[in-house]
Amino acid sequence: MSERGANAAGSLELRDVKRVFKQARSKLEVLHDASFTVRAGEMVALVGPSGSGKSTLLHIAGLLEKPDGGEVLVDGEACTKLSDGARTALRRRAIGFVYQYHHLLPEFSALENVVLPQMIAGVSKTKAREKAAGLLDSVGLTPRASHRPARLSGGEQQRAAIARGLANDPSILLADEPTGNLDPDTADGVFAQLTGLVRNGSLAALIATHNMDLARRMDRVLRLEHGHIVEG
Numbered sequence: 527m528s529e530r531g532a533n534a535a536g537s538l539e540l541r542d543v544k545r546v547f548k549q550a551r552s553k554l555e556v557l558h559d560a561s562f563t564v565r566a567g568e569m570v571a572l573v574g575p576s577g578s579g580k581s582t583l584l585h586i587a588g589l590l591e592k593p594d595g596g597e598v599l600v601d602g603e604a605c606t607k608l609s610d611g612a613r614t615a616l617r618r619r620a621i622g623f624v625y626q627y628h629h630l631l632p633e634f635s636a637l638e639n640v641v642l643p644q645m646i647a648g649v650s651k652t653k654a655r656e657k658a659a660g661l662l663d664s665v666g667l668t669p670r671a672s673h674r675p676a677r678l679s680g681g682e683q684q685r686a687a688i689a690r691g692l693a694n695d696p697s698i699l700l701a702d703e704p705t706g707n708l709d710p711d712t713a714d715g716v717f718a719q720l721t722g723l724v725r726n727g728s729l730a731a732l733i734a735t736h737n738m739d740l741a742r743r744m745d746r747v748l749r750l751e752h753g754h755i756v757e758g
C-alpha cells in the first residue's frame with residue numbers, strides 16, 4: 527500500500543491500531559491491531575459490546591488521542607508523527623463529531639453553537655452565521671435557531687449537534703451513539719437526517735451504535751471483538 531494510504535480526500539484508515547490502558551497491576555489492551563478503511567460516501571456502523579472499545583477507537587480516529595501503536599490516516603495523511611499543532615489543525619479541517627449527549631454549549635443559541643466552531647477555524651462571523659443558518663435549515667431547525675439548548679427537545683438538540691458537527695465541512699464524520707438518548711421514532715427521524723447529510727456531502731462516516739436496526743441500514747458493519755475489527 528502507498529504512503530498516502532488506500533485513497534485520499536474523504537477517507538479514514540486505521541492500520542494495526544493498538545491502545546493499552548495501564549492499570550495499577552495490569553494492562554488493559556482495548557485495541558489490538560484494529561484495521562479498517564471508510565471511504566468517501568460510505569456510512570459505516572461500529573458495533574460491539576459495552577466496554578469493547580468503540581469510544582476509544584473513535585477518539586483515536588478523531589485525533590483526540592494517540593494510539594500506542596499503528597497508524598491513523600486522515601484523507602490519506604499519516605497522523606501519528608504529526609506535531610500537536612498539525613494534528614489539531616487537521617482535526618478541525620477534516621473531522622466532524624456528533625456525540626450521544628449533544629454537548630451543545632448551554633449559554634449559546636442553536637445558531638451560535640453552529641457558528642462557534644467556524645469562528646475558531648478562522649471563518650468570519652457573517653459567513654459563519656450564513657453557513658449555520660443553512661445547516662440548521664437542512665435539519666429543519668430554522669424556527670428554533672435562536673433558542674438555547676435547554677429550550678429544544680432531545681431530537682432538536684441532537685439535530686443541532688449534527689449541524690454543528692458539519693459546520694466546518696469535514697470530509698469525515700464520527701458519531702458516538704448519535705441517537706442513543708432518543709425514543710425510537712425521534713431516533714429514526716434524526717438518523718434519516720444524518721444519513722441525508724452524509725450522503726449529500728459524500729462524507730466518510732463512522733457511527734458507533736448499540737442499535738442493530740440502525741447499523742443494518744448503513745453500508746457496512748464493523749464489529750469490535752477482542753480488540754480486532756471484524757467485518758459484517
Ligand SMILES: Nc1ncnc2c1ncn2[C@@H]1O[C@H](COP(=O)(O)OP(=O)(O)OP(=O)(O)O)[C@@H](O)[C@H]1O
Binds near residue numbers: 556576
Ligand atoms: N482513560 C481510560 N483509562 C483506563 N481505562 C479506560 C479509559 N478509557 C476507557 N477505558 C476502558 O477501556 C474499555 C473500553 O472503553 P470504551 O469506552 O472505549 O468502550 P465502549 O465500547 O465505547 O463502551 P460503551 O458501549 O459502554 O460506551 C473499558 O473497559 C473502559 O473501562
